[in-house]
Amino acid sequence: MKTQPFPIEQIRQDFPILRQSVHGRPLVYLDSAATSQKPRAVIDTLVRYYEEENANIHRGIHTLSELATADYEAARRKIAAFIHAPDPRNVIFVKGTTEAINLVATSYGRAFVGDGDEILISAMEHHSNIVPWQLLCEQVGAKLRVIPITDDGELVIEEYQRLLNPRTKMVALVHVSNVLGTVNPVKQMIEMAHAEGIPVLLDGAQAVPHVRVDVQDLDCDFYAFSGHKLFGPTGTGILFGKEKWLDSMPPYQGGGDMISTVTFEKTTYNALPYKFEAGTPNIAGNIGLGAAIDYVEGVGLEAAGAYEHDLLVCATEALQAIPGLRIIGNAKEKTGVISFVLDGIHAHDVGTILDTHGVAIRAGHHCAMPLMARYGLAATARASFAFYNTRDEIAVLVKAIDEAKEVFS
């Protein structure tokens, strides 16, 4: 366990919402896996953008448009550096992880997937990394195959090896599970896929806020994540793609900004990344995401990761000690996500009682119904941590769970 001093009091001051009360109790926000809270620096960036430089980008010759464009492209460079992309051209702004995966499923799928081909996903995927591939499979006659998991919530790597075959056209895999917290051995799995010439897309929605991601070291072909889970504004997200794929894929959407020239006979497309960015984007939001990355780098992802790991260990021990509570997902490598069920109490009832204590958790199927089915569950309660949470908040969580048990005893 790390004992480095972490400036938690200062960090909590940076997040205005954490001063809220809910039902007369101090807010204990344990739902960062759904969306993270936003630091003052991000909120201020949005306000400043709208107050001082709002204009459309890539088209104006006036001063505001130049300012907005410069800030927008500066944000792209920050994001490229943050994930170690070789060039900002590899970084496409999208609405979120869901749109990033839909972009690849549609555009890569149209170019490279046909009748009888296979797409390989895992049993712990979020619906956003299942349904886009199902839609593709239905359209082209391809087949969706699924890497199984163990009871502890780890992928069965031998089965993965067995499922890779010459018909496999894509491995689409979650980096960190939103339900189990499992950190998958993605580097090894990418090597295994590449040995068979198969590209890999990683869903990094739950990874990027908590672990250092280096897309070149991972050697992934695509990497998708959301800005709003990374302390940035909602409606922001990133698709990283290797140039060799992005160049050979058709555009996802047509419209302004993604073209070079248009006639009624033929349109030539803009260069990367603009080929995949049709229409006026979320300019303020993406500049805000750049501010979020500055903030996270200021805190230090490694220090934050160590602090969150300490919270995870503390919370796991505390929850395991509660009779009748069972944690779902006990992988060796985990981030700060704990799903649990309580004997005789439905997750929604747990969620409501915790809310009366000011404790915000997620209750339900977490957009991962096949994973719930794998464990024979309809729903779990899920507490998820970020670097602004504290051990005291874990104590409040435990006390609230005790009351839920008392109500239902």
Add this chain to the structure above:
Amino acid sequence: MAHDLYRETILAHYRKPSNRRTLENANRSGYSHNPLCGDELTVYARVEDGRVDDGAFEARSCSIVQASADMMIDLLRGRSIADVDKLIARFQELMTGNVDSAPELGEIEVFREVRKFPVRVKCALLPWETLEHALVEG
């Protein structure tokens, strides 16, 4: 505050439901699935000569859905379809805040407390809406 919602009546029907089973000879049934939470509910009824002779339910759901379903069936068993329709409408009015009391619902009035928890109102309503559809569509 949690005790406002989880009244003893509601908890008693959740812990020991008397109508949670399949219903032999049911000639009406309705299935509901809440895609937001994954809850599932099936409501059965046997209707003879314009009267709900019997009812039952099966659920994989929270306490509010189960208690609501159990108490609904206790209330409606043996009543005419016309009465049942009226009581369903009355319960919906109670839950949406159109009325503050509904003595004809008996102890079910306790569900009024659920209004303090807006996200759970749909849980209380689910069995009634499911039965309503079952009676219309068979």
